[in-house]
Amino acid sequence: MATTSVRRTRTGRITFFISLAVFAQESTWNLYDSQVPPLLREHLTSAALVGLLMGMDNLLGIFIQPWMGNRSDNTRTRWGRRLPYLVVGMPLAALLFLAIPHAAATLPLLVLVMFAYALVANSFKPIAESLLPDFIPPQRRSRANAAVKIASSLTVMVAALISIFLIDDFPRASFAIPATLMLASVVVLAVKLRDSRSPAYQAVVEEDRERQDTARVRVRHVVLDIVRDPDRSRSWLIVSILLFGGAWAASRALVTPYGMESLGLSRGDAGGLTLPSGVAFIVAAYPVAMLAERFGRLRVMMAGMAVFAAGLVLATVVHTPAGVVIGLCVASAGASAFLVNAVVVLWNLAPSDGVAGTYTGLYTVGWVGGGFLGPAVVGGMVDLTSWSLMLVHASVIAVVAVLAVARVSALQRRAEPGRAL
Numbered sequence: 001m002a003t004t005s006v007r008r009t010r011t012g013r014i015t016f017f018i019s020l021a022v023f024a025q026e027s028t029w030n031l032y033d034s035q036v037p038p039l040l041r042e043h044l045t046s047a048a049l050v051g052l053l054m055g056m057d058n059l060l061g062i063f064i065q066p067w068m069g070n071r072s073d074n075t076r077t078r079w080g081r082r083l084p085y086l087v088v089g090m091p092l093a094a095l096l097f098l099a100i101p102h103a104a105a106t107l108p109l110l111v112l113v114m115f116a117y118a119l120v121a122n123s124f125k126p127i128a129e130s131l132l133p134d135f136i137p138p139q140r141r142s143r144a145n146a147a148v149k150i151a152s153s154l155t156v157m158v159a160a161l162i163s164i165f166l167i168d169d170f171p172r173a174s175f176a177i178p179a180t181l182m183l184a185s186v187v188v189l190a191v192k193l194r195d196s197r198s199p200a201y202q203a204v205v206e207e208d209r210e211r212q213d214t215a216r217v218r219v220r221h222v223v224l225d226i227v228r229d230p231d232r233s234r235s236w237l238i239v240s241i242l243l244f245g246g247a248w249a250a251s252r253a254l255v256t257p258y259g260m261e262s263l264g265l266s267r268g269d270a271g272g273l274t275l276p277s278g279v280a281f282i283v284a285a286y287p288v289a290m291l292a293e294r295f296g297r298l299r300v301m302m303a304g305m306a307v308f309a310a311g312l313v314l315a316t317v318v319h320t321p322a323g324v325v326i327g328l329c330v331a332s333a334g335a336s337a338f339l340v341n342a343v344v345v346l347w348n349l350a351p352s353d354g355v356a357g358t359y360t361g362l363y364t365v366g367w368v369g370g371g372f373l374g375p376a377v378v379g380g381m382v383d384l385t386s387w388s389l390m391l392v393h394a395s396v397i398a399v400v401a402v403l404a405v406a407r408v409s410a411l412q413r414r415a416e417p418g419r420a421l
Helices: 002-041 047-054 056-073 083-099 107-135 138-165 173-192 199-210 219-228 233-253 255-262 267-295 297-318 321-349 353-384 387-414
Strands: none
Touching (some): 002 083, 002 107, 056 353, 083 173, 107 138, 138 173, 219 353, 233 297, 233 387, 255 267, 255 387, 267 321, 297 321, 321 353, 321 387
């Protein structure tokens, strides 16, 4: 009993440190997304160009995150394989983020600093998240990842509060708040955490001893292993991440024009339709993690995705501002089941702890790819029909994603037992 209590305390402590690192990172990203576009608008009149430059970080992430995750997988130091990158990358990203408003006087300098920040911040994003499977056993990863997702979601409110209360009076100093949070978090990590002591690090060091003359695993090898695997579970899961990421992104990115065109709301009122659903996500995240660990992650994911689709249909049927808010809250609570558990299932399907960082990067590729394609596909469907059906179109993509997860579930029932899915 005492051993179990000590283990739970250690798991909670590690989860707190990882959540702190993710909270600090996402605080900068959310303020970046909300306040850099106005800086670009001072130099550019084209919304398309502004959107293109703001999408640069996602494009960089698709290429950089799997590579950096894999690089950290293959790193061996006294501090471990993840922490050295965080100790170097997080302070550098904080300084670059702090420089953004100071570089806004000229467009070339602003774009250069934006590019540098996106490059550095994308480099360590999968590394911080990969600390979770390094320390947390497979059976308890859902609840730990729920805490990380809650921390990440809270940063939206932090960015909103900075925008509301500080940005107009202190346009440059406001950027110092997330930057300071990032610096403080990396100090805590450097003092309190050594991932060289993690079970996963110890396991991969032992693997290294067993395969002394074998080349280290590269991203190409990991991808080929997934594609060539006759089981196809990992391939179908990544497809589901792409599909559901597209449905989720469409339901968020297109809701403002949906509210304006379909409900006749003002731009401000339409933009506020998703705010209560953010609270619903935070409230639901930990309970769905507990349910997943009790009844199975794939089952809870499919149920949550079905609830997400049903919530979007409900919003369409009721078709009032209040009805849309309620429907989006239901949808967001359901989506939490997928967002909390999908990457955990992918980690647990990995053949070794030695590729956790690479798998985190591949999750990002699927999710970001869906975020890029989803709004475009749903927008095209709206062009063929009407704005009143936008949420239904997003729900159709979600249903297809449910079928992909169902395929993973069917394959796993035939596979070897013992995986924490």
